[in-house]
Amino acid sequence: MAKRKTPTPSAETEQAVQPALPEQVTSQPASSDKPTHQDGVYSRFSDFDIHLFRSGKHQKLYDKFGAHVVEHNGVIGTYFAVWAPSARYVAVIGNFNGWDKGSHxxxxxxxxxxxxxxxxxxIGRGETYKYFIIHEGGREVEKGDPYAxxxxxxxxxxxxxxxxxxxxxxxxxxxxxxAKNALNAPISVYEMHMASWRRDPGNPERELTYGEIADALVPYxxxxxxxxxxxxxxxxxxxAPSWGYQITGYYAPSSRFGTPQEFMKLIERLHQAGIGVLLDWVPSHFPGDANGLYEFDGSHLYEHPDPRKGYHPDWKSYIFNYGRPEVRSFLLSNAMFWLDRCHADGLRVDAVASMLYLDYSRNAGEWEPNEFGGRENLDVISLIKEINxxxxKEFPDTQTIAEESTAFPGVSRPVFMGGLGFGMKWMMGWMNDTLRYFQRDPAFRKFHQDELTFSTVYAFTENFMLPLSHDEVVYGKHSLIGKMPGDEWQRFANLRLLFSYMFTHSGTKLLFMGGEFGQTSEWKFDSSLDWHLLEYGPHKGMAACVKALNALYKAEPAMYERNFSADGFEWIDTSDRENSVxxxxxxxxxPEDNLLIILNMTPIPRSGYRIGVPSAGSYREVFNSDAVEFFGSGVSNSEPIASYEQVWHGRPQSIDVNVPPxxxxxLKMI
Structure with a gap:
């Protein structure tokens, strides 16, 4: 197969640059008619491009705006294009002209x-530049390129x-x-922050490069x-303390770790190893950085001019003007950019709830209802649907995933069914209930069993991903292992039990880095995870347990084939509160792929614990979180367990199981 290329080489002619390669052609070409020229001025925009841009429908603005090295009239140079409708003067400034505001x-x-x-x-690749802009009212600003x-x-x-x-x-x-990204496939996501996953062992202050991250991350x-x-x-x-959620360059991988091509190489190496790549995407807000989008041309260009809609009180940042067509084109094109040029396999969309509601984090009188008197942001709803x-349409083998914490209906339902069109949604209710339950002393869990069982009441209303994310291990919330009650052995057993519950619950999975080996301290954005902990038995056992759960998840079709369907899950018993089982x-x-799951939420082993089973036969243990290699006590079922004719839990057949503390x-039928 021919190598697939991402277009726009830096030193090729205009004719070689503009056409999309066959594998990358979409229903909306990069140029739908010829670029326009006026008075000898070179342009990459056609009349149709302008129409799409101004109607909020352009999907590939990264082919048009920004800086593009081209040949024009036999001379190689760089074409610059920027949107600044409220400016009366714009110039390109940089090292190449001594930052002279009048020369270009x-x-x-x-x-x-x-x-x-x-x-x-x-001038060409590697030159630094900014836009010098004089607002029509006389205000002067210097800005980085939104499309750089x-x-x-x-x-x-x-x-x-x-x-x-x-x-x-x-x-x-x-x-x-x-097949890897399908909703009926096993999807187990490792969430990570590049700057703090690992640091240079010889210089803990130095962040790794994209290449160094690939060297360590892919085999891990x-x-x-x-x-x-x-x-x-x-x-x-x-x-840096924003963790990446305050973005100035929406079309650029972070230069902290290397070049765009080195970032692409990282993704390529993950793909070659059979690992998909999801990117956290932030269309909800941006910082008031002097060099970024805020008041870009001296006016409220990208942000909504009304602070009730344009300023975020929680994050002290600015909210896109979702009703402005050109801003909609910016965000639509940006979503497509990461899937097109960087081969991302999906986007996890941050803070969707903050976008959907006009009154999000606002008191009475601090927000304005929509035209129908409601609190939903109708511009956001229409934009999200259009993006999804x-x-x-263009990348049907990818996924979009919403971080959405409310009961907004149909988040992960197709647009044609009245939904927002996401592929999946984070199950925040499950996360909150589960962590609250597991932080309780086991002696009192019997009074709170509904906190665990309640999730299945709504588990199939959306395509849910179960998240244990970075948000749960910062700001005094403690690490996951730090949340667990009891002595050291019990804390690790509790966390292994929590992970077992997570992996056997319906839905896809997401685990933040460090949790997989029981990181003891809270996550810090400016230092490495404590990898030395893997030298110790409890942490080594935790990692082995997560590894085994991932293997079980991928090996057993019952764990993923019906992830989002009620017919893929059935309670045997939720009423044994006294034993907290x-x-x-x-x-x-x-039917032969079905799995039986028994969870013991107390440190008391249950020998010969009887459960009703769906059919007669012998059952073997395929996973036990108390295994010795996981730093457990080794209470297990080493031999197959034969069922017998005894009505239990409303079923004619029963088995007796040793359930560890x-x-x-x-269990799976032989």
Whole structure:
């Protein structure tokens, strides 16, 4: 198979650059008619591009705006285009002209689009630049390029002329990823923050490069058995304590770790290892950074001018003007960019609830109802639907995942069915109830068993992903192992039990880095995880347990084939509150694939614990969280367990099981 390329080489002619390669052609071409030229000014925009941009429908603005190295009239140089409708003067400034504000002014288009353009000869890849803008009222600003593909490393703030040309070698993954990303496939996600996953052992202050991350991450994920990795925001962000959620460069991988091509190489290596890549995407807000989107042309260009809709009180950041067509095109194109140019396998969309509701984190009088008197942001709802429709049309083998914490209906239902169109939604209620339950002293869990069983009341109303994310291990919440009650042995047994419950519950899975080996301290964005803990038995056993759960998850169809369907889950018993034991069945497409799960929420082993089973036969233990290799006590069922004719739990057949203390047992019929 021919190598698949991402277009826009830095030193090719205009004719070689513009067409999309056959494998990348979409229903909306990069140029739908010829680019327009006026008075000899080179432009990458056609009249149809302008129409799409101004109607909020353009999906590939990254082919148009920004800095593009091209040949024009026999001279190689760089074409710049920026949207600044409230400006009366715009110029490109940079090292190449000594940051002279008067030497390279831009030309405003004649079509009232507010787009400024210029071709500057004899400059190219690697040049730093900004836009100098004078607002029509006289205000002067210097801004980075919203469409730049690379930026200087913070604290420097200039954009850098770069391209996204890359000769991809992940054809096998791309050809087959539909099966890996399907809703009936095992999806176990490792959430990680690049800057703090590992640091240079010889210099803990130094963050690893994309290449160094790949060297360590690829074999680690393969060994642990995760199917996907989710990177917390990798888009260019100036302020490290924001964890990446305050973005200035929406079209650029963070320069902290290397070039765009090195980022692509990281994704390629993960794909070659059979691991999918999800990117955390933040269309909900952006910082008031002097070099970023805020008051870009001296006016409220990207943010809503009304602070009731344009300012986020929680994060002290600014909210996109979702009703402005050009801003909608910016966000729509941005979602497509990461899937198109970077081969991402999906987007986890941050803070969807904050976008959906006009009164989110606002008191009475601090928000304005929509035209129907409701609190829903109708512009956001329509935009989310359009983005999801576009993503699933152009990249049907990817997934979009909503971090949405309310009961908004149909988040993960198709748009044609009245939903928002996401593929999955984080199950925040499950996360909150589960963590609250497991933090309780086992002696009192019998009074709170409904906290665990309640999730199945609504578990199949959406396509849920079960998250134990970074948000649960910061700001004084303690690490996961730190939340668990009891002595050291009990804390580790509790966490292994929690993970067992998570993996055997309906839904896909997400676990934040460090949790898989029982990181003891809270997550810190500016230092490495405590990898040395793996030298100790409890932590080594925890990692072995998570590895075994991932293997079980992928090996047993009952764990994933009906992840989002009520017919894939059945309670055996939820009424044994006194012993704090719950039992249930996970069902595959074939009855012989069904699994029985027994969870003992107390440190008291239950010998010969009787449960009703769905059919006569012998059952073998396929997983036990109390295994010695997991740092458990070794209470197990080493021999097959034969059923006998005894009505129990309303079933004609029963078995007697040894259930370990604070342990989970998974059984399968032989």
């Amino acid at each position: 002014s831009m030309n405003v288009r004649w079509d009232s689009s507010g787009i400024w353009e210029v071709f500057i000869p004899n 593909h690379w930026w200087e490393v913070p604290p420097k703030t200039a954009s850098v002329i770069w391209d996204t040309y890359y000769e991809w070698q992940d054809q096998e993954w791309m050809a087959n990823r539909a 994920l393969q060994d642990m058995g995760f199917t996907h990795v989710e990177f917390m925001p990798v888009m260019q962000y100036p302020y 429709e576009a993503v699933y 719950i039992t249930y069945i996970r069902k595959g497409n074939r 604070l342990g989970a047992v998974v």
